[in-house]
Amino acid sequence: MHRIDPVRYAKTRNFIDGDITYLSPYISRGVISLPQVGDAVLAKGYKPYEVEKFLQELAWREFFQKVWWQMGDRMFADIKQPQADVQHRRMIRSLADAQTGIEAIDEQIKGLYQTGYLHNHARMYIAGMACNLGRAHWQAPSEWMYYHLLDGDLASNTCSWQWVAGSFSSKKYIANQENINRYLHSNQRGTFLDCGYDTILDQDVPLAMQATTELQLETPLPAVQQLQLDDAKPLLLYNSYNLDPTWRQQDQANRVLVLEPEHFRQHPVSGKVLNFILALGQNIEGLQLWTGAVQDIPGIRQMKVYSRMHPVSAHYPGTKDPYPWMFPQVQGQFGSFFSFWKKAARYL
The missing domain is CATH 3.40.50 (Rossmann fold)
Structure with a gap:
């Protein structure tokens, strides 16, 4: 954590080769906590306002966690309103096969399969394509992505997909080819994404996004092992x-x-x-x-x-030890991240 440069992170994090931390698998798995990361950055002498973007990204993760804690399994259905324009609840085959024709996206999906990592911007691009151009309900493709992510966190993954799909936000998210070219360092032209934002969602489902498939996802759990427990110990x-x-x-x-x-x-x-x-x-x-x-x-x-x-x-x-919240003082339900952040920022 001592290598984190929160200022450079804020300037470059949206680019595929940006200065990001790669800490998310260890945060998701509880190896390190959000307050540990935040405290490590502030211990370098930065003022909170100087590294606000970095701290906000940590707060986004905490906000999503709070949604899960408050909603429980209800988080796995449309949170605020039904996703609009849904045509099916299956996985889009070209995404699963990394053959959408959007070269930079296909490379990112192949990388996900090989490494278990996917840049946050690429996650949003893929979700926007699946839900808002492919007209898939968010649930199946979000399960597909969660299945492959080393940093898979049900709260962050589920809420982020719903944010993109418009069931947990006020509008749908989509990126066009120009945006993808900029942040993924590609130069492709003439794709179904190569249009302006005023028309990109008006098109029919692109041919490359029409075929669907049923997901077959299983976890290869290890066999049951005999435990050696000392009854005198907790x-x-x-x-x-x-x-x-x-x-x-x-x-x-x-x-x-x-x-x-x-x-x-x-x-x-x-x-x-x-x-x-x-x-x-x-x-x-x-x-x-x-x-x-x-x-x-x-x-x-x-x-x-x-x-x-x-x-x-x-x-x-048995006994439950407290969860290591970054902002334990912030309680209640919040309709949006920024209503949560408005209260959380007071405690930095």
């Missing part, structure tokens, strides 16, 4: 959203990473993502693996159990 429960190696680090405890099949049935991730999660777990000394429902852990009813507050762990038994 049980600390980790999951794919809490892999913080410093959490209760000094406790003499049983430590178990819980992979619940029902969670991954509803929200599947790829083998590449699962391997990343398991690799992060190796940073936690003594961590054991449980593939199964949390209530089926042997002896859990007779042990002191601790977990960290989170929508994924809401049903875990």
Whole structure:
């Protein structure tokens, strides 16, 4: 985190080769927290107003988390209003195959498959193409993207797709070819995106976006392993959203990473993502693996159990430690990010 240049980040973050942090996989998986990142930047001596754009990006993630905490599973339906002009609820084949004909976008999708990473601008471009030109409901393509992202966060991914699709915002988002050329450093012309913003959404579904496919997404969970638990010690429960190696680090405890099949049935991730999660777990000394429902852990009813507050762990038994909010003072529901930011900025 000491290498972050928040000023350069603000100036270049929208470009594919911009000075971005690449911290999102570790934030999403709970290895580091938003307040840790924000404090690390401010500890360099910057005033909040000097690095406001960087802090705002952290706040966007916290805002989306709060939506998930407040709405629960209702977040996975249209949040503010139904998405307009929906023609189907399937995946667009050319996006899945990286064959849209928009060369820079196809390269980004191929990179996603290879690395599990996708630049934020590319995510917005893809979502705009799928929902607002391809007329797909946001849910299926958002699940496809989440499946492949190392930094997959259900709140950020779901809310961002709905923001683009207009079901969590006042208007739809779309980028034209000129915008894509600028920020992805391409020079393509003559595509279905090569038009002005006053007409780009008036066209019929482009031919390249018409074919659809049914998603077949499954998580290759590891086999159930026998746990070696000491009944005299408390049980600390980790999951794919809490892999913080410093959490209760000094406790003499049983430590178990819980992979619940029902969670991954509803929200599947790829083998590449699962391997990343398991690799992060190796940073936690003594961590054991449980593939199964949390209530089926042997002896859990007779042990002191601790977990960290989170929508994924809401049903875990025992004591919940507080979630590390960047702005714990900001409570309530917020209809937009900027109503949230207006209150949050007071506490910087």
